[in-house]
Amino acid sequence: MISSDLFLQACRREPVTQVPVWYMRQAGRYQPEYRKIREKYSLVEICQIPELCSQVTKLPVTQLGVDAAILFSDIMIPVGAMGLDFEIKEGVGPIIDTPVRSAADVERLRVPDPEESLSHVLETIHMLRQDLTVPLIGFSGAPFTLASYMVEGGPSRHYVRTKQLMAGNTPVWNSLMNKLAEMVIVYMKAQIKAGAQAIQLFDSWVGSLAPDDFQTYVLPTMKHIFNALQETGVPLIYFGVTSGELLSMFAETGANVIGVDWRVPIRSARHRVGQAKALQGNLDPVMLFAPWPEIERRAKSILDAGLEENGFIFNLGHGVLPEVEVAVLQRLTAFVHEYSSQKW
Numbered sequence: 001m002i003s004s005d006l007f008l009q010a011c012r013r014e015p016v017t018q019v020p021v022w023y024m025r026q027a028g029r030y031q032p033e034y035r036k037i038r039e040k041y042s043l044v045e046i047c048q049i050p051e052l053c054s055q056v057t058k059l060p061v062t063q064l065g066v067d068a069a070i071l072f073s074d075i076m077i078p079v080g081a082m083g084l085d086f087e088i089k090e091g092v093g094p095i096i097d098t099p100v101r102s103a104a105d106v107e108r109l110r111v112p113d114p115e116e117s118l119s120h121v122l123e124t125i126h127m128l129r130q131d132l133t134v135p136l137i138g139f140s141g142a143p144f145t146l147a148s149y150m151v152e153g154g155p156s157r158h159y160v161r162t163k164q165l166m167a168g169n170t171p172v173w174n175s176l177m178n179k180l181a182e183m184v185i186v187y188m189k190a191q192i193k194a195g196a197q198a199i200q201l202f203d204s205w206v207g208s209l210a211p212d213d214f215q216t217y218v219l220p221t222m223k224h225i226f227n228a229l230q231e232t233g234v235p236l237i238y239f240g241v242t243s244g245e246l247l248s249m250f251a252e253t254g255a256n257v258i259g260v261d262w263r264v265p266i267r268s269a270r271h272r273v274g275q276a277k278a279l280q281g282n283l284d285p286v287m288l289f290a291p292w293p294e295i296e297r298r299a300k301s302i303l304d305a306g307l308e309e310n311g312f313i314f315n316l317g318h319g320v321l322p323e324v325e326v327a328v329l330q331r332l333t334a335f336v337h338e339y340s341s342q343k344w
């Protein structure tokens with residue numbers, strides 16, 4: 001089958017005939033079909049059954065007409081393969097009963113061999129590449145965000161224990177970051193080898209750090225990861241929420257595409273990351289509950305700024321919320337395509 005390359009072209013900052021669009025969390029609870037599957041299977045079960053997982057991954061591609069598919073999985077899946085048990089609690093998120101807090105806890109974590117302990121993920125990717133007509137994005141959580149769940153034991157508001165470990169016991173923090181970096185590198189290389197055509201690293205909560213702390217405790221790890229993945233040749237995307245003040249350092253990591261949340265206007269983001277990177281974003285996901293003319297006005301303004309340079313991918317500033325109507329995302333996708341192709 002012929003695959004539409006709009007998304008990959010935009011990642012490489014090549015000229016495109018219309019702006020590609022996909023949505024973070026484009027497979028999920030806002031879809032009646034997904035909710036129906038979830039009546040029978042847990043999130044982790046869906047991830048473990050390649051037929052089901054590829055069906056869920058493809059759902060938004062046909063339903064919304066987006067230009068990329070993102071593997072359906074969760075950032076916690078490889079954490080389980082590192083030997084740390086977790087559960088996804090309804091309405092809460094990932095919960096870990098035995099958090100990582102000491103040198104011995106870090107020592108116990110294994111860097112998994114994805115071909116062995118994550119083979120279901122790789123098989124799903126193989127299956128998806130057989131019949132997808134758009135590029136497939138693989139992903140992983142980035143070390144800081146993964147560490148936040150591992151150290152706190154679940155979602156957190158202030159990341160007290162995470163920051164305590166980081167600033168108060170830096171050698172243990174560094175060994176945790178190193179171990180997570182090795183996991184991310186082997187896992188992403190395995191996903192790419194299986195067929196993933198781009199990679200996004202979700203560092204959702206790294207924006208909780210002051211810029212100096214990001215620079216000291218996270219940036220070297222991110223540079224190491226992106227440097228190791230460069231040789232694969234696939235576009236590498238780095239995304240974090242509330243990361244406005246970190247964007248210039250995001251650009252130093254070696255990522256090719258920077259995901260921007262809604263708090264930073266696209267023109268300012270371009271200024272901060274420079275001309276060499278593509279940008280992805282950044283409609284406030286809560287604005288999908290606004291009346292259509294308001295959504296359209298905001299999408300237009302994002303596109304007007306995005307289209308000023310090559311290398312723009314339309315997305316939300318964070319994931320789709322479960323209460324969003326399918327019809328709104330369908331209309332938005334069509335609008336982005338139509339408006340940006342007229343501009344061209």
Ligand code: 1CP
Nearest residue numbers: 024025026027028043070072073074075093155202204319
């Ligand atoms: O079964 C369910 O519907 C529960 C909700 C849910 C879903 C749909 C969870 C639990 N994970 C997922 C799938 C998921 N997770 C995807 C799907 C692929 C797609 O985009 O279509 C992705 C990319 C993730 C990645 C993920 N998980 C992130 C990074 C992206 C982001 O939204 O910031 C994070 C932080 C998680 C942790 C997590 N897993 C689940 C929840 C509810 C959370 C967030 C908890 C918290 O607020 O800390």
